[in-house]
Amino acid sequence: MDTALTTATSRPHQPATAPIYQRLATHYRGAIQAGSLVVGDRMPSLRSLMRQHEVSLSTAMQLSRQLESEGWLEARPRSGYFVRRPLRNTLATVSEPRMDVTPDPAQYVGIHARVSDFIARGRLQMVKTNLAVARCAPELYPAEALKLAAMRVLRTHPQLLVSASSPRGNAVFRAVLAKRALSLGVTLSPDEVQVTNGCIEALNLALRAVAQPGDTIAVESPTFYGLLQVLEAQGLRALEIPTSPQTGISLDALEMAMQTYDNIKAVVVVPHLQNPLGSIMPDAHKQGLVQLCERQGIALIEDDTYSELVNESTRGDTPLRAMKSWDTTGNVIYCASLHKILAPGARVGWMTAGRWQARVEMLKFSQTRSNEELSQLALADYMASPAYDRHLRRLRSSLHVQRETTAQAIASYFPEGTRLNVPDGGLSLWVELPQKLSSRRVFDAALAQQILVTPGQMFSNSLRFDPYLRINCGWPQQQDVEQGLRRLGQIVTTLLETQAPT
Amino acid sequence: MDTALTTATSRPHQPATAPIYQRLATHYRGAIQAGSLVVGDRMPSLRSLMRQHEVSLSTAMQLSRQLESEGWLEARPRSGYFVRRPLRNTLATVSEPRMDVTPDPAQYVGIHARVSDFIARGRLQMVKTNLAVARCAPELYPAEALKLAAMRVLRTHPQLLVSASSPRGNAVFRAVLAKRALSLGVTLSPDEVQVTNGCIEALNLALRAVAQPGDTIAVESPTFYGLLQVLEAQGLRALEIPTSPQTGISLDALEMAMQTYDNIKAVVVVPHLQNPLGSIMPDAHKQGLVQLCERQGIALIEDDTYSELVNESTRGDTPLRAMKSWDTTGNVIYCASLHKILAPGARVGWMTAGRWQARVEMLKFSQTRSNEELSQLALADYMASPAYDRHLRRLRSSLHVQRETTAQAIASYFPEGTRLNVPDGGLSLWVELPQKLSSRRVFDAALAQQILVTPGQMFSNSLRFDPYLRINCGWPQQQDVEQGLRRLGQIVTTLLETQAPT
Structure with a gap:
């Protein structure tokens, strides 16, 4: 096996600026995945790692601990580290959607009521372990630096x-945002940027700009309930398009839907780390989708909230290319936010709306006028410094570890037949329960034990995703999270045992 | 004439906490208005003011200057101050609306386009004197104290x-807001308060909560264009109800409209310092309106942005009573903002939505999620201190002087036949041009001279208010404002001379 550092650093997408232990971790992870190191093999000792890569003891230890925390290695007392197959890899990935379902535009279905009920029930009960909320722990963000900037x-x-x-x-x-958009492949003047109250206001404005009440909007299925709420509040009908946990929305299904329904006014897509699936669309799909929407004269609304959270091993040194980068006619409305990646306490998102820019500006003015400038300036100050990219790398790396350890816990504690998607980034996992077990039942039983999870029903107007759970991994693994997952696994096991076989 | 201080302080509504020179000014203003002091009378000398009221020289001088700046006194060299009738009182007040006009619900009329055009034209041209924007100068707000609070x-x-x-x-x-609402006659728990992005988001949420696209909303006529934009953006039809420059919306006209149209879903009213009229509804009207809406099962949306800006001589020590205070069934949605009265740089408004509270909360969540907490906490810190009430008194007093001097300039420079409303508070004046001169023509000619005014057309979907202008007086009178008003008067005069008599 080739352990030369040059191999590690020459991997495509491996940012030269990542800490050396991370570059080495990528290298050894690859070696295990490629089978160069197999289960049971002894990992080179700390001493030989130091010699081989000319690194310090602390770097060699960081490397080993990182791989251990991800589940690739196990430490054996007085023997060193050994390769193991991460347990989570014993789980099958989540099922691909059925493509033969003819989608049907939902009218008002009361997703508001469903969400309200969910939130209200979560509030009524003391919650000890919150695995529901798609947020990261405050300590993953640069609180002190942002405070000083403000x-x-x-x-x-x-x-x-x-x-x-x-x-x-x-x-x-706006100038800072326009400059950073270059790395997404999007060339903008600062005047084409509209600042919004988070990505959710951007989506609201985009939909109001292109659609009228009663119109149909194609969305990924499953999709985040925030979007379904927006559609319901605007009197729009959600047409749910089958979406692969791996590659995102199905272009074939979408094209078929466009031929079936003539009042689809927009498609809303999260190309990178779709919520809740975590799917990432390949470039060819993104480009194809841009062209499809253009051909059909249907607006494409891109929600790019998560692209900065894609693993560095996947994305390399720059974020993945935005769908907007293929837009030549102004048909793509790009929406993003700094809420998840930099400052959850600032309500700052932004958008650029192509040929609807003027209409979006007027709608923003008539709805909330403007955003406060204090947080914008504080974020601009921080984002213009090299500290911002350092923060993002740290955040991605922390999330990587948290996802892996959460996946490991699910693999350890959930019963056989559980399927799991561990995406290449982001802050949540999508779990498919065995034997079509209803996640609503899991939700109820978990809540009784002060554990909050998000049942699959929240992500669709249909009940199609009832046997799914979204599990947040934005919090550094702590004992109560670990315990919560263990109890959740027991709950699922117990429910399965008492359920009649399907 | 009775010049005893006791008289001054025993006036109804005169807050005991106002600076002494202001209390004396109220007294002498009253004496002039009552005819105890008549035009040409000599004002007591500084020396006799000091003796009579046992005040310092500086207080006596502040008093005289205040009354001079308001136009009640004029200084004659080496003779002291003499009473004059403020020129602005030579102008008739603005016409009362015709009540025999049958209102007609406007559908989409392109107020967005009108406003856009207005804003775009204002941007294209260098503007030297901005009399258009309904804002106050930043120096009227406690910048330093708010900065320190933040x-x-x-x-x-x-x-x-x-x-x-x-x-x-x-x-x-929210606790601070609920506590202050007591002074409006409104008893609330902090949990009944929803914080919003300014009053404009509150109005948006209120309308979405009670109405669907295509529904009709009764509004004051004229009303501020922000509201007309909101209605247009939501696909609602504005039914404009005749509104008195003195006492606000006509209850008779409103009741007639309610009998004529059966799909009126809400009435939106600014009871205090209506924009642009400056009218203040008497308590009996407010109560009557609450009861009328309740009887008819039509939601009443109260926009109370300006009540803290009512003159102290009118309001006394507490704000005027909110319509919400008469609400016993949850039919009134109360909306307010700190934007005009405390912190124009914070986008902080709030509302309490009666029986629509849960729906408003869900709509807020689906549209902008939440407000940033930094500005809320900074405002809470400041508002809980006695400095807040001191600031409000200073602001009211500054605006009083600015309105009077602006009115004085209009009376001096505008041609005969001009009519003017000088409201009992607030930051703008409503001017009726002679001979139905089109304010659009004034706008064009003024803009060519780098002066921006708001033409009456902006305040209605109809062209009824074409011969009106709104003039902002939020800026301390400076030379260029004075000059701008002089040139505006000349423009109006010139346009009148070239216009065929109507």
Whole structure:
């Protein structure tokens, strides 16, 4: 087996700027996956790692611990580290969707009521382990640096809180966003950027710009309940398109739907780390989707909230290419947010709306006027510094470990037949329960034990995803999370035992 | 004439906490209005003011200057101050609306396009004197204190920018708002308060909660274009109800409209300092309106953005009573904002939605999720201190002077036949041009001279208010504002001379 560092660093997409132990981890992970190191093999000792790669003891230890935490290695007392097959790899991936289901545009189905009920029940009960919320722990974000940036902004702009803010957004901040959009393959002038209250307002504005109540909107199935709520609130009908846990929305199914229904006004897609599936669309699919929508004269709304959270081994040094980058006619509305990747306490998203830009600006003005400039300037200050990219690398790396350890726990504690999707990034896992067990029953039983999970029903107007759960892994694995997952596994096992076979 | 201070302080509504020179100013203003002091009378000398009221020289001078700036006194060299009738009182007040016009619900009329055109034209041209924007100068707000409050909040809540914010709003801030609502006659629990992105989001949520696209909403006529934009964006039809420049919306006309149209879903009213009229509804009207809407089963949406800006001589020590205070069935949705009265740089409004509270919460969640907590906490910190009421008194007093001097300039420079409403508070004046001169023509000619005004057309879907202008007086009178008003007067005069008599 080739353990030369040069091999590790020459991997495609491997950012040269990643810490050396991470580059080495990528290398050894690859070696295990490729079968160069097999289960039971002894990992090179710390001493030989140090010699072979010319690294310090602390780097060699970081490497080994990283791979151990991901489940690739196990430490044996007084013997060193040994390769093991991560348990989570013993689980099959989540089923691909059936393509022969003819989708049907849902009218008002009360997703609001379903979500309200869910939230209300979660509130009523003391919750000890929250595996439901798609958020990361505050400690994964640069609290201190952002706080200092905000204080700097207050000092340099003493009239900020008493001066009207710009409806389009702060100009300095828009310039930073436009500059970073280059790395997504999108060339923008700062004046084409509209700042919004999070990605959710961007999606609201995009839909209002292109559709009227009663129109149909094609969405991924499953999709995040926030989007279904927006559609319901706007009186739009959601047409759910089968979506692969691996490659995202099915273009074939979408094209068939476009031929069947003539009032589809837009397609809303999360190309990178789709919520809840975690799928990532291959470039060819993204390009194909842009062209399909253009041909059919249907707006394409891209929700790119998560692209910065894709693993570095997948994305390399730059984010994945946005669908917007293939847009030549202004038919793609691009929406994104800094809520999940930088500052959950700031309500800052943004969009660029192609040929609907003027309409979006007017709608934003009539709905919430403008965003506060303090947080925009504080984020701009931080994002313009090299600290931002360092933070993102740290965040991706933490999430990687958290996903792997969560997956490991699910593999250890959930019964046979459980299927699992561990995406190449992001903060949640999508679990398929054995024997079509209803996640609603799991939700009820878990809540009684103060564990909150998100049942699959929340992600569709249909009941198609009843045997699925979304499990958040945004929190560093702590004892109570580990225990919560263990109890959740027991709950699922018990429910299965008492359920009549399907 | 009775100049005893006791008289001044015993006036109804005169807050005991106002600075002494202001209390004296109220007294002498009253004496002039009552005819105790007549035009040409000499005002008591500074020396006799000091003796009579036992005040310092500086207080006596502040008093005289205040009355001079308001146009009640004029200084004659080496002779002291003499009473004059403020020129603005030579102008008739704005015409009352015709009640025999049958209102007709407007459908989409392109107010967006009208507003866009107006904004775009204002942007194209260099503007030197902006009399259009309904804002106050930043120096009228407590910039330094708010800045320090924000810094304190950042220090005491170091994780604020990286922790998710509450959809309903920060609990401390909601408690402050609920406490202050008591002075409006409204008893609320903090949990009945929903924080919003300014009053404009509150109105959006209120309308979405009670109406569907195609429904009719009764509004004051004229009303602020922001509301007409919201209605248009939501596909609602505005039914414009005649509104008195003195007492607000006509209850008779409204009741007639309710009998004529059966799909009116809500009435939106600004009871205090209506924009653009400046009217203030008498308590009996407010109560009558609440009861009328309740009887008819039509939601009443109260926009109370301006009540803190009512003159102290009118309101006394507490704000005017909110319509919500007469609501016994949850039929009134109360909306307000801190944007105009405390922090134009914070996008912070709030609402309490009666029986639509749960629906409003869900709509807020689906549209913008939550407000940032930093500004909420900074405002809560400031509002809980006595500095807040001191600021409001200063702001009201500054606006009083600015309105009077602006009115004085209009009376001096505008041609005969101009009619003017000088409201009992707020930051704008409503001017009726002579001979039905089109304000659109004034707008064009003024813009060519780098002066921006708001033409009456912006405040209605009809062209009924074409011969009206709204003039902002939120800026302390400076030379260029004075000059701008002089040139505006000349423009109106010139246009009148070239216009065929109507």
